[in-house]
Amino acid sequence: MAQIAFAEIGAAVGTRLLPAGLNVAGRAISGAAIGRAAGAMAGRALSHYLAGPAEGPRLKALHVMEASEGAGVPSVYGRMRVSGQLIWAARFRERRTTRSAGGKGGPKVNEYSYSVSFAVAMGEGPGVRVVRAWANGEAFDLSGTVHRLYDGGEGQVPDPLIEMIEGTAPAYRGTAYIVFEDLPLDAFGNRLPQLSFEIVRVPPGDAEPRLRDSVTGVNIIPASGEFVYATEIVREQFAPGRERAINANSGEARADFLVSLDQMREGLARVSHVALTVGWFGSSLAAGECVIRPGVEMRDRATVPQAWSVAGEGRASAYLISRDEAGNANYGGTPSDASIVQAIRELKARGYAVTLTPFLMMDAPGFPWRGRIGVSADGTAGARAEIEAFVEGAQGYRRFILHHAALAAEAGGVEAFLVGSEMRGLTRVRDETGAFPFVEALCALAAEVKTMLPSAKVSYAADWTEYGAYVPGDGSGDVLFPLDTLWAHAAVDFVGIDWYPPLGDWRAGVGHLDALAGFGAADDPEYLRSQIEGGEGFDWYYADDAARSGQVRTQIIDTAHGESWIFRVKDLSGWHGNSHYPRPEGARAGAPTGWTPGMKPVRLSEIGFAAVDKGGNAPNVFFDPKSSESALPPFSTGERDDVFQKRALGVALAHFEAGPLVEAAHVWAWDARPYPAWPMRGDIWGDGDNWNRGHWLNGREGLTSLAAVVGDICARGGVLADVRGLDGVIEGYGLDGVHSVRAALEPLKAAFGFEGVERPEGLVFHMGDAVVVQLSGEALAEPGLLATRQLMDKAPERLRLAYIDPDRDYQPGIAEARRGSGDARLVSDVALPLVLSAGRAEAVAGALLAEAAREGTAEITLALSGLAFEPGDRVRVDGGPVWRVVEAREEGARRALALVRETARVVPARDSGTVAAPEPAPVFAGIDLVVMDAPSLPGEAGTGPLVAAYASPWPGEVAVLAGPAADDLSERARLVRPAVIGRLVAGVASGPVGRWDRASVIEVEAPGGEFASASAAVVLAGGNAALLETGAGWELVQFQSAELVGAERWRLSGLLRGQGGRPSGAAETGARLVLLDEAVVRASVSGLEAGLALLWRAAGLGEAAEAVFEDRAGLPWRPVRLAAPAGTVRWARRGRDVPDNWDLPDPARAVTFAVEADFGAGFGGRAETALAEAAWPAGALAVRIAEIGTDGRIGEWLSIPAGSSYL
Template sequence: MATLVLQAAGQAVGGFLGGPFGAVLGRAAGAMAGSFIDQTLFGPGTRRLEGPRLKELHLLGSTEGAPIPKVYGRVRISGQVIWATRFEEVANTRTGRSGGKGGASQPKTKITEYAYYANFAVGLCQGEINRIGRVWADGKEVDISQFVWRLHNGSSDQQPDSLIIARQGQGEAPAYRGTAYVVFEHLPLAKFGNRLPQLSFEVFKSLDDVEKQITAVNIFPGATEFGYDPLPVRRDDGWGGTSAENTHTAAAVSDWSASIDQLQSTCENLETASLVVAWFGNDLRCNNIAIRPGIERRDKVTTPAQWAVAGLDRVTAPLISQRDGKVAFGSTPDDASVIRAITDLNDRGIKPVFYPFILMDIPADSQIPDPHNPSESQPAYPWRGRITCDPAPNQTGTPDKTANITTQINAFFGSAQVADFSIASGTVVYTGPNEWGLRRMILHYAHLCQLAGGVDAFLIGSELTEMTILRDDQNRFPVVTALKTLAADVAQVLPASKISYAADWSEYFGYHPDDGSGDVFFHLDELWASEDIGFIGIDNYMPISDWRDGSSHIDAQNGHPSIYDINYLQQNIAGGEGFDWFYASSADRQLQQRTAITDGAYGKPWVYRYKDLKSWWQNPHFNRVGGVEAATPTLWQPQSRQIWFTEAGCPAVDKGSNQPNVFVDPKSDESRLPHFSSGRRDDFIQRKYIRALTSFWQMQGDHNPLSSDYAGTMIAGDRIFFWGWDARPYPAFPFLENVWADGPNYQQGHWFNGRLGAAPLNALVANILSDYGFAEYQTAEIHGLVDGYIIDRTMSARQAIDPLAQIFSFDGVESEGLLKFRRRDAGATISLSMESLVETKPDKSIINLKRAQETDLPNRVQILFIDGDDNYRQAAVEARKLTGQSQRDLVQEAPAIISHDNAADRAEIALHETWQGRETADFT
């Protein structure tokens, strides 16, 4: 029996405010066809709605009756002058002399100059906003901190401005409630030609609570010479000229200050931040590595600060390698700048955590033998987790599992002692052995944090995954013992700080040698049980999805609607891969051949589950040698330490949640995309990852129980340190590529800058409906992200939503008394057989299928949008069909602020949808 699949049954969201429900949005057959064909310019019955207009709202006006725009997300608008006084004129008279030569007295000349000042208020938009960001005057970004100004955010109970009260009188001054506006007081007009400048403002209005859920972040890049300095530093360019070293915004503050201001205004509930500071390792062989500060160049002269780290200066510090004529990393942060950064965080009320970080500066073709494969050179710019003994375990001649392993491990840590460090003249002085082991790095920074006034927590290392598993001949783990000793030494220097180690998510819970021995070791328990350890640190990049394109893969077949579904993501936080099952090989992953995680010997499958944090935390741990469980447990005491996620994050790339730990960096051999990713930028999956993780772990419950040993839950929900926030302010980074070579990595990377504050499509549509008085609706099924959206004049809700529906391929219908919005690719809503249809006209067929001819379909789809990455200028992208005879164009426009990549993707989808929807069905 033939079956007719209807994509969207029911009635459309007709006129919202403008008319009755009844216009059918979905008439096409097929899951992708939707109503897109009805929204082109071809054929009868075309809808013509005029939504918000695409224009640059950058011209300041003062027009009676001008519409007040509504804004969502982040936008750039100018607004209207809603109040002003006459210009203030200030005369300045000075006396001079003029005349010829000679001894006679010269006549005096009085010169009177006039300066003009303005007092005025600019109405921005309807409704309450969070903040304003950048400000432009006459098209140029300006630092408005040099002026006296005040923002009224448009709340329903805001009070009149003090200046307006002073001029209008008490009780006569309007409060402009429900309208966001800015007041300028005594604005000097000379630099603007003695006139009001054309002002425009970057306005932020959050639509959901993801930003509020973020309480902790990692601040990086870790390698940035003066990038952490609140003090502006300049670089000597010679011949008397200087240029900014760490100031790349219009504001007269350092990049650090501008970026942390952005962070605090974006994440209003931020409590703590981890400051990442990097030294550089030069060899993956632990007995040969030197871990030292690095410098980009020797010939740089800076003022008022000069670079110095751990007793090294520009002359004595090692130079960082170069790739393609550019330095591979920035310099290690200047010691004095780190002190000032810690002080600044404390002054801002942000609890600082110190995170010493090892970056591996090993260029391609280094000719340094790889301990994992001695016949090959070491990989280019590898992960620190690759550091191991020489040769590596399972290689011929390896010292692993022998008494000789301690010699190599001692070389890695070095012999620096607490007594080798002192504080003198505002610096940390070292007088120990001339060596560069891990102990020297960690103890140097412990003393530097002491000099800065202390930190809330201090990490003694991170992700040394191939080091912590090294064993001696007695199955002991000397690296873990050395870390325990180091933690005790740091605790001497920083007795008020919490000390820990940031273990990789694949490392924290145990070691299971892949050698068929059946060994199970809880190898870090000696460290976790130490009285000097304040919490369990985990860099949590566990996968929380296993998504593929199409609908034939297992997770889609199990009823999960999309990778963005919050329930799907949360089910995989303590379930799915790494909990219920694993892939035994890459081939199994391709075929989705999942192997259940079991423990036939002792019925404790949790010992193999890296996601089973609860069982690991609640139970005693028993090592197994040769598959036989020990009679006595390890030193770990159940529920004795809280767990912090010292890192967590997701790259903003297609299917990022499939493999959150990977990153794209062309210089590194570690660079890769997540499993099954197309490489397309996807800010929305990053946002969904944040929401899934925070809403899951910030709640106490059976999944996150209270401890019987300390006051608190298993996971500290307020100590999920997201990776991360760049100390280089957006949009200077990533777009100043002549300053920072890693700018291109931003597009698919883990950065939050410039992404937080965006408007999720479902929240945007919901907010528009709410603003128009609708209360019964469902928008959860539509997915996507725009940076911002503007409704520029009075219109119906349907007119406001329609441009978004066109570009982002969703439809609205009335069903069961609700307005429901669905993606066009969401699959069938209902299936009807021919017997379900009633014949009303015997002389006509129940269904008439029509197929549009090729020349009526577009050869090119163009999308006009506002590019938020280019000072909010108008931009256009297009997609073309490379074959066929059509000469038609389809142009879509919307006042949506979206990224160029996002717009390009939508154009391709629109072109594909139009052609796939060329067949329509009429029902008689």
């Protein structure tokens, strides 16, 4: 590192011991320089000759949790993946679970499971928070565990579990660690898993305000998304058992909204008040034609457990949001009413003061701003009529606002409620009398809302150009205060302002007015402070775009009445603290408006800055290619700039918090969709690209500046350092042990290209971008510049940079840079333990290659009376190339400068990069459970219903529960794999029994299922069997041919119907068909439960369903070969035992048959016989026969009419 001084003592000792210095390799080196090298501060030139290599932190390809005594605790800056150290573990805990294998009264089965409690140290604190975790290399959902996180603060106390088990326990102050309590080990092979964690830590002592310290309130967006604010997981149902979680995309099996709120609590610890925005959709910018409705993304969508409903409208009647060319909805749908109530209650339960903000979004061509809604003719009676239509229509503004007030009341109330925001195009509309009809409507709405929400503070959020004076551009000379009627209204409690005025007028270069005024950059805190109550919109304005381009500024001065604050949109204090006198036609009125000085507090209902280059030039604009409102700030390069956003918010919020004027400020914006799933999951959300240069705080609240990291490293090493000259943002950097300050800084210096120099006040760091000093040869003490040219055939032609890739779960990545296009003979490998985006890594690799291949070094000699150059300065001699000073030393009456040729420098990163979106945690679908009172199956002697289930994703193992009531369920079966459960696409008639049915087909749709054809021999041997749900019960069918005829749609043919002794029946469209394989098991029921209506349920998300088990498999089979020869009736018994001949073996018990006759009034007059024949009752029209089982139940009847000889 060029001339970074780590030890003044070394320099002093070197001067004393070697006053004349040494000659090394032909170069004279002073004793002070030698002392500095010995003290580990040597510059680039000295390091080349004397200083040894610095052992800094290293890259890790494997993240292995260890339990080593005396191991170092990693220190993380920004975002990093760490494995940690096991610092405590309790004994393994064994649990025995006893369950009945046969229902109530059945045999008992003991099952064992194991768990363990332990603690893992992750890194130095304070302020550590965990973003993600991995177990054995796989994503690990912490939300499903009992754990406690300690952030490493000095005030943390011992963990109660460790203390309870050990008696006494350390608090591990200064160390961030996580304690797992009774972590189940069955998923890890009953072993302690290898855990690693993605953690975020912002170093303490940052000289600039951090977002977590600045932000006290936020606006929660996106305002659209059908279930984006739901606190329960809502699943889209494609088929029974096949579902997809709509709002669980974070890697945790929880609703996205809850995960996002947790991230906000951890990243923005001071937030105490939030504004929840809820969007409906306007259809037109013409007020008289505009209808306002809740919208849905699609009509055909089934969701559980919530069905979308807003203001009494369901999917069928709601507005269908417009679609882009690719067929995607241009907006998310309106959040469901149920989700809004859930969100308000959740926010209040977390201790936040909630403001509810009904938010009008325009689904009209160009997707314009709602502030452009207007009327056809201002100042007319027609204008009032158009506004009345806009407000009072059946789908008007009043319905929109009052519906949300009703939701707030249903949720138990809110702290504040806004009756609208930024309706500037309507609040300034006048009728023929000069009155403002929309302002009157807002006043009426405020009064109605106050009645519905008496404890809520009610207001309106005015645009920053709207809240105060209005000067119409009609040449009338009017100066009016349209909103004063609203601000003074008794139902309005505060003045709401969406505050986005310019906070700068910065341009490229150093020749523009603000740079000439002495300010250093667009994000210079002093510059930003000067612009809050100064600059554009306060001191001056631009008359037009030409004036802006030429910086022709017109001063804002009220020469008529000395009330310049009227015309200053940024003069909140002046507006708030004075009476407001209108000036109709330019004449000051004798009486003020209803506003009195300071009568109500101000709330900044919105304040924010986009993370974009020169974002202060126009904080109100946003970049969204979809919208006609999309724009970049004037003179912006469009590059992402997180540093600007952080500094601008820090300065502005500190200003307003320090004064009495503003009682609350809501920063725009915090997204309810958790980072990094949003914005990285472009397959789910279409607006993710806007995040890069947008106003969002998500993912930026942990912004770690280079200055803060370098300052913290120096402070830990006891080195005084001035880091104000450093610029840039660090994505992630970790120190994995004890390192010298120099070793810790080397990777940062390589990546950022900064310089450091020793001064009396300590080390001063800067970015090496000093102004180039022009020197003439005449200024040199010795003529000419002594240059040494590097042998370029020894310089590397290719450089491979290994870095930490956040898009690959923090595994090593490789970036390459080349000189020329041929084969590279000399290759240099460099490893930096820094988290870098791929693009950033390529830029660093290119800069390092240029540095390694620099063309040469040089020396010049100046008189001591000349300029006091120091390392990092840049010089040019006689118009030649630019050189950078790497060493300055005094040689008698002269000063020698060691120079290196300037190369392309690394542009400091001003954004915190991105990380890969986590894989969504599995959210199990509602289980499609089928309970089948089925016929007996070949080769099976068990009793009880057959059960099968399907779900995608499959939870792994499903316990089937049953009982007489919901609070008295017991386990009856375990299902270990999903069954093939289909539903008929078309109805099927009953078919022939005992022979092939070649005419009929069964067409079935089976999600995730597969069928296969089989030979006739396989089918006759019992293969390809399925149960079909018919009107007569479950029929056992078999099929020979299975043909895939569509997506998950199969046609089964070559059928055998009515197998297993049951008759064939007709099945309707939608009837279920279950393939009989290992996934179908027989559940346990007791004999006493047969015939009872039991509740059956699959443990998990399955809904309970009632089913009656009648043990149809235990019923005797229906007789066959029924004949009625002269005066008798005969039949043959059937049964499930299949011998080698056509006759059943003699039964082990007496067989009894029931015989009934029909004499015209129905069958009756039952008689019983042990024989397979009976006399035909005289006068009977028909006779029927059934076998009576040993339990007294009668099997299925077979009848024969009189006059038939054989059936």
